[in-house]
Amino acid sequence: MSQLTTDLQADLDALKAAGTYKRLNYLESPQGARVRMEGKGEVIVLSSNNYLGLSNEPEIVQAGVDALAQFGAGTASVRFICGTFTIHRELEAALARFVGTPSSLSFVAAWNANEALTPTIAREGDFVVSDALNHASIIDSIRLAKAITKCTTAVYKHADMDDLRDKLRSAKDAKRRIIWTDGVFSMEGAIAKLPEIVQLAREHDAIVVVDDSHATGVLGKTGRGTAEHFGMLGEVDIITSTLGKALGGAAGGFVAGPEALCDMMTQRSRPQLFSNALPPTVAASALAAVHFTEAHPERVARLQDNTRYFRTAIQDAGFHPLAGDTPIVPIIVGETAVAIRMSDMLLDRGVFVTGFGFPVVPQGTARLRCQISAAHTRDDLDAVVAAFVEVRETGEGRR
Ligand SMILES: Cc1ncc(COP(=O)(O)O)c(C=O)c1O
Numbered sequence: 001m002s003q004l005t006t007d008l009q010a011d012l013d014a015l016k017a018a019g020t021y022k023r024l025n026y027l028e029s030p031q032g033a034r035v036r037m038e039g040k041g042e043v044i045v046l047s048s049n050n051y052l053g054l055s056n057e058p059e060i061v062q063a064g065v066d067a068l069a070q071f072g073a074g075t076a077s078v079r080f081i082c083g084t085f086t087i088h089r090e091l092e093a094a095l096a097r098f099v100g101t102p103s104s105l106s107f108v109a110a111w112n113a114n115e116a117l118t119p120t121i122a123r124e125g126d127f128v129v130s131d132a133l134n135h136a137s138i139i140d141s142i143r144l145a146k147a148i149t150k151c152t153t154a155v156y157k158h159a160d161m162d163d164l165r166d167k168l169r170s171a172k173d174a175k176r177r178i179i180w181t182d183g184v185f186s187m188e189g190a191i192a193k194l195p196e197i198v199q200l201a202r203e204h205d206a207i208v209v210v211d212d213s214h215a216t217g218v219l220g221k222t223g224r225g226t227a228e229h230f231g232m233l234g235e236v237d238i239i240t241s242t243l244g245k246a247l248g249g250a251a252g253g254f255v256a257g258p259e260a261l262c263d264m265m266t267q268r269s270r271p272q273l274f275s276n277a278l279p280p281t282v283a284a285s286a287l288a289a290v291h292f293t294e295a296h297p298e299r300v301a302r303l304q305d306n307t308r309y310f311r312t313a314i315q316d317a318g319f320h321p322l323a324g325d326t327p328i329v330p331i332i333v334g335e336t337a338v339a340i341r342m343s344d345m346l347l348d349r350g351v352f353v354t355g356f357g358f359p360v361v362p363q364g365t366a367r368l369r370c371q372i373s374a375a376h377t378r379d380d381l382d383a384v385v386a387a388f389v390e391v392r393e394t395g396e397g398r399r
Contacts, residue, residue: 019337020357025347030056031249033375037352044380046353046370048249051218051327052289052299053375055249060288064250067284079277080266087280091287092254092262098290099216099225099241100233101256105265106278110213110242110253111137116269117209117240117255118145118178126151127174129167129206131181133158133188138180138211158185161196168204177206183215183226183239187361187369189328191219194230201237209238213253217246218327223293223300243282248289250282303327303374306381310372313385318392327372330356331388332365339366342391349387 015021026038031050037043054060067087075082088106096104107113114137122128122145130142132155146153152174156163164179171177179201181192192210201208212225220228223246227233238261243252255265265272278286293299307327314321314331321329333339336357343355346368357366370384 019340025352032056033373033377033380035352040347041350043347043350043352044376044384046351046372046384048373049214049245049371050249050373050375051246051303051371052223052293053373054217054246054289054292054299057248057289057292060248060285060292063288064281064285068281071280073281074279075277078273078275080273084277085280085283087283087287088277091278091283091290094287094290095241095254096256098294099212099239099256100227101236101239101258103259103262104254104256105262105272106243106252106254106283107271108253108275108278109251110211110240110244112271112275113240113253113255114138114211115141115144116265116271117238118142118180119148120265120269121207121261122149122151122178123175124150125175126178127171127176128153128178128180129164129171130155130179131158131185131192132156133185134180134182135186135211135213138182142180159190159193161193161200164197165200165204168200168206172204177201177204178209179206180209181211183210183212184219184326184328186214186328187330187356187367188322189324189326189330190322191215191229191324191326192226194226194232194236198232198235207237209240210236211240213240213242213245214326214328216241217289217293217300218303221300222297243278243286243289246289247293248282248285250285252278252282252286299374303372306374306376307372309378310370310376310381310384313381314370314388317385317389319388321370322367329370329372330367331370332367334364334366336366339368342368345391345394346387349390351384351387353384 027035029036034042034044071085092104118141128142142153154167156167183192215225217223219225227236238257240255319331321331339355339357353368353370355368
């Protein structure tokens with residue numbers, strides 16, 4: 001054991017020396033546009049996925065409290081063994097309706113939903129192809145499917161439709177072809193080219209799976225995600241998403257698609273068969289978040305307005321965000337050390353925005369990833385831009 005501790009400590013020291021050690025910041029208040037951070041006081045948050053500002057919305061918090069009183073803490077076992085709560089069925093029906101599929105099945109995290117999906121649907125002889133910038137949970141899901149089922153796999157260059165076509169052509173003899181993409185790519189804020197992907201899938205008899213974790217509640221006039229953004233509701237075969245971002249921000253995820261898919265996930269997917277259900281309080285808050293989003297499309301519109309406002313203001317101030325329409329606004333600063341120093345300096349000025357560097361993003365493209373929320377006021381966003389300018393005046397982040 002002592003040797004293990006010594007080895008781990010050496011690895012941690014190496015992370016610190018490389019400037020890639022992650023320090024946890026503790027919050028003393030609910031998530032929101034502004035939070036109280038231990039040791040820092042009040043800070044404006046630009047690094048949460050609280051896109052619609054629902055994580056401390058009174059009726060969503062109250063729904064969780066009520067469910068705790070009605071159902072208690074949880075089932076104390078997995079769903080098929082000890083029963084499942086009616087709130088899960090209600091949530092799953094609401095999620096399916098919201099994203100435009102016949103059915104859905106909840107998981108304790110989108111990570112689990114993604115991890116569950118590919119090994120459940122892929123079989124030997126199938127071919128799974130994945131965008132190069134897909135989320136880690138998709139990558140692990142495909143690795144697991146390959147190890148378990150002996151399906152074949154490939155990665156296509158990010159958003160490169162010619163490469164995707166080539167990869168699909170090369171797999172024309174596979175039994176089934178499955179295309180996996182993020183709806184919105186979390187480090188770039190780019191939107192998947194869904195119309196082209198669906199078209200290629202039709203031409204090559206492939207199944208399309210979209211992880212809409214950063215698109216649910218965010219894209220489309222009513223927040224239904226990437227499909228709504230492109231006017232393609234009902235045209236995506238399988239959607240996965242999280243309840244841990246726009247839809248209340250607690251935790252949880254889901255797979256949405258045909259009824260037979262969700263039934264088979266209940267029968268066979270290992271995170272469903274061997275792990276407890278979403279706690280009822282979290283399920284109830286997420287259900288209230290779906291109802292709230294359906295009843296308040298103006299909240300989605302406010303997120304989209306805030307996004308446009310911030311993108312324009314930060315550009316007018318002379319910074320270079322990656323172009324796009326989503327509330328993920330990455331500001332490229334170059335070297336990892338610069339991103340980390342700027343993030344620290346912004347925090348000293350009351351602005352919490354995380355810096356990402358290599359290996360999370362390619363070498364030389366380190367960035368400050370700003371995430372906009374409907375909860376931000378124009379004053380919040382102006383204060384953020386002013387803090388960026390102030391940090392640049394110290395000499396940091398000039399390119
Ligand atoms: C694209 C994408 N998929 C899945 C996840 C995992 O979500 P969860 O926190 O619900 O496990 C994330 C979270 O960062 C994500 O960005």
